[in-house]
Amino acid sequence: MFLTFPPPPQLSGYVRMFWVFEYDVPKGEPYIYRSMADGCAEMVFHYKGRFTGLDKAKGCDHLAILHAQSSTHSRFITHGSFGIFGVYLYPTALPLLFGLSSSSFSNQMPELPAFLGREGSMIQEQVLMAGSHEERVRLLSRFLIRLTRRRKQEVNAAHIAVERIIETEGQINVQQLASEVSLSTRQFERRFKEFSGFTPKLYTRIIRFHRALSAYGDSQRSLTEIAYDCGYYDQSHFIHEFREFSGYHPRQYFFGRPEGIEYRES
Numbered sequence: 001m002f003l004t005f006p007p008p009p010q011l012s013g014y015v016r017m018f019w020v021f022e023y024d025v026p027k028g029e030p031y032i033y034r035s036m037a038d039g040c041a042e043m044v045f046h047y048k049g050r051f052t053g054l055d056k057a058k059g060c061d062h063l064a065i066l067h068a069q070s071s072t073h074s075r076f077i078t079h080g081s082f083g084i085f086g087v088y089l090y091p092t093a094l095p096l097l098f099g100l101s102s103s104s105f106s107n108q109m110p111e112l113p114a115f116l117g118r119e120g121s122m123i124q125e126q127v128l129m130a131g132s133h134e135e136r137v138r139l140l141s142r143f144l145i146r147l148t149r150r151r152k153q154e155v156n157a158a159h160i161a162v163e164r165i166i167e168t169e170g171q172i173n174v175q176q177l178a179s180e181v182s183l184s185t186r187q188f189e190r191r192f193k194e195f196s197g198f199t200p201k202l203y204t205r206i207i208r209f210h211r212a213l214s215a216y217g218d219s220q221r222s223l224t225e226i227a228y229d230c231g232y233y234d235q236s237h238f239i240h241e242f243r244e245f246s247g248y249h250p251r252q253y254f255f256g257r258p259e260g261i262e263y264r265e266s
Helices: 093-098 112-116 118-129 133-150 156-166 174-180 183-196 202-213 223-229 235-246 250-255
Strands: 004-006 015-023 031-035 041-048 052-054 065-068 073-078 084-087
Touching: 004 133, 015 133, 031 250, 041 118, 065 112, 065 118, 084 133, 093 133, 093 156, 112 118, 118 133, 156 174, 156 183, 156 202, 174 202, 202 235, 223 235, 223 250, 235 250
Parallel strands: none
Antiparallel strands: 004 015, 015 084, 031 073, 041 065, 041 084, 052 073
16 A cells, blocks of 8 residues: 655645555565665654665664665565655755755665654654554644744755756756856855755756656556656666666566565555
């Protein structure tokens, strides 16, 4: 089961959605989940079951974590049924809500209490003990709305640029974007990295990759068609980037049986 919940209007600039992923793992079998490179961060709560990191993945065995924006793929394993509740954040939420540079958290998964202190421990306990997913949405919405009131929220050029890249699904020129927000390329790159965690070029590549991921399940399109639709100049370029961000050859992802894909099939 995979469910999503929209954020309240007050959080629409910080939260893309709330989500739930539950799965009954057959007894005696392992379940491996693979996370892909992602331009957005997530607050993740394991209210049922626990995962352990494979390869070089670390930090996922905590009850609640901040899974920051990532430029790499990671693999996690569990041996029992699980339930996960998440808050899918825009990367700019880290500086705007928490007063922290996104770049200092890129490719990391800190435990929520370590990241937020006493408040992190409290919201972790409340979310894990909640009786329904709707209650979890309410609890986290109230918590995040309180954070918006603590800091003066200023929409700056980097914030606008991140939104533009997401809106265009990575189909935008970085130099053009810098010109649109009236900054030199150097100024733009420095501010953008602070608010997104990555350089504009890398961030654009990751968002374009996510556009390609969304084609999963569309058996009518060839890899070449998917590549061109997503702005890749040829299939070899598409294969190279897809492998870098997912660990898969795109043929294996789209036409094989990739790990942990059940949430896309719910």
